[in-house]
Amino acid sequence: MQIHDLEKIFLDKIEREIKIEPRDWMPDAYRKTLVRQISQHAHSEIVGMLPEGNWISRAPSLKRKAILIAKVQDEAGHGLYLYSATETLGTSREETINDLHSGKAKYSSIFNYPTLTWADMGAIGWLVDGAAIMNQVMLCRTSYGPYARAMVRICKEESFHQRQGFDILYTLSKGSREQKDMCQDAINRWWWPSLMMFGPKDSDSTHSDQSMKWKVKRMTNDELRQRFIDMIAEQVKVLGMILPDPNLKWNESGKHYDFGEINWGEFWNVVKGNGPCNKQRIAARKKAWEEGAWVRDAAAAYAEKRKAKAQKTELEAA
Numbered sequence: 315m316q317i318h319d320l321e322k323i324f325l326d327k328i329e330r331e332i333k334i335e336p337r338d339w340m341p342d343a344y345r346k347t348l349v350r351q352i353s354q355h356a357h358s359e360i361v362g363m364l365p366e367g368n369w370i371s372r373a374p375s376l377k378r379k380a381i382l383i384a385k386v387q388d389e390a391g392h393g394l395y396l397y398s399a400t401e402t403l404g405t406s407r408e409e410t411i412n413d414l415h416s417g418k419a420k421y422s423s424i425f426n427y428p429t430l431t432w433a434d435m436g437a438i439g440w441l442v443d444g445a446a447i448m449n450q451v452m453l454c455r456t457s458y459g460p461y462a463r464a465m466v467r468i469c470k471e472e473s474f475h476q477r478q479g480f481d482i483l484y485t486l487s488k489g490s491r492e493q494k495d496m497c498q499d500a501i502n503r504w505w506w507p508s509l510m511m512f513g514p515k516d517s518d519s520t521h522s523d524q525s526m527k528w529k530v531k532r533m534t535n536d537e538l539r540q541r542f543i544d545m546i547a548e549q550v551k552v553l554g555m556i557l558p559d560p561n562l563k564w565n566e567s568g569k570h571y572d573f574g575e576i577n578w579g580e581f582w583n584v585v586k587g588n589g590p591c592n593k594q595r596i597a598a599r600k601k602a603w604e605e606g607a608w609v610r611d612a613a614a615a616y617a618e619k620r621k622a623k624a625q626k627t628e629l630e631a632a
């Protein structure tokens with residue numbers, strides 16, 4: 315079959331909302347954009363375990379500790395589904411992880427900020443997971459089958475994450491003066507970085523146009539960001555707290571909240587590796603990878619042994 319026939323079949327599937335599966339023909343650029351996005355998403359989940367892992371030993375009660383451990387474990391699971399989805403595109407796990415360690419692959423800017431108080435666990439759950447869900451709900455309908463299916467499962471767990479974050483902040487917001495201040499301080503620090511999670515403005519987004527045509531993305535960065543702001547601007551009222559944006563205002567004619575200018579200089583600085591915790595995060599991941607080498611070796615040796623045993627049994631039976 316000619317390449318243009320294959321491309322026609324591919325585009326026809328996209329048009330008719332038929333998922334593209336690993337064995338299907340796909341344009342190289344589509345494969346490349348998926349490897350880039352899915353692997354970066356996987357890295358975000360794995361690096362995202364670090365800021366919260368920082369508070370497991372300091373959670374204020376046994377119940378909060380158990381919940382936080384479960385959440386961080388869920389994130390490890392999300393990373394693994396997504397690394398597997400990347401592998402279906404013909405990229406090995408080692409390659410993907412090397413790209414993270416070498417700085418070639420990105421991960422979400424948000425995880426380069428420090429977690430200074432317990433209230434940050436609440437703000438991460440409510441705002442960071444909230445932003446992640448807003449983005450990931452649309453990704454449940456992405457055109458690549460393995461990514462879409464991973465997203466369905468991830469979204470279910472993320473909803474629980476967001477609720478637990480809100481619950482932490484709600485408790486603090488009803489507490490002592492000091493607890494209320496801690497809650498407001500965490501919201502102040504996490505609000506703007508959460509808005510940056512959606513990526514650059516549409517006019518500065520490199521990949522959006524093509525990704526929208528291929529239905530990899532179903533909504534643009536700005537559309538999702540606006541939806542998130544409209545949702546959070548209402549929820550913050552329940553906490554009796556405020557969002558740190560003097561320009562946040564309901565726009566009656568547009569039926570949305572107007573908001574202030576995002577500091578894009580800060581965003582690109584963090585993306586380029588100069589955020590408060592970039593170096594620390596990559597160093598922690600490299601250390602974990604090196605210290606986990608014996609586990610990977612042992613698992614590979616065990617798998618090899620089982621395979622040899624299965625082959626022997628098969629030969630004996632034949």
Ligand code: BYC
Nearest residue numbers: 355358359362421422423446510511512513519520521522
């Ligand atoms: N941070 O053309 P654009 C979670 C990069 S974790 C860093 O708009 P695209 C959780 C972008 O990669 C959930 N880099 O890109 C875990 C591109 O550079 P490259 C994380 C960013 O791909 C633990 C350039 O800027 N979610 O839930 O069309 C605890 C131009 O951007 C960022 C995902 O990963 C950023 N924020 O759109 C709690 C969702 N934004 O690649 C929670 C999957 C942009 O050309 N990803 N860049 O070098 C996506 O949906 C899309 O990739 C994005 C960006 C919307 C993020």
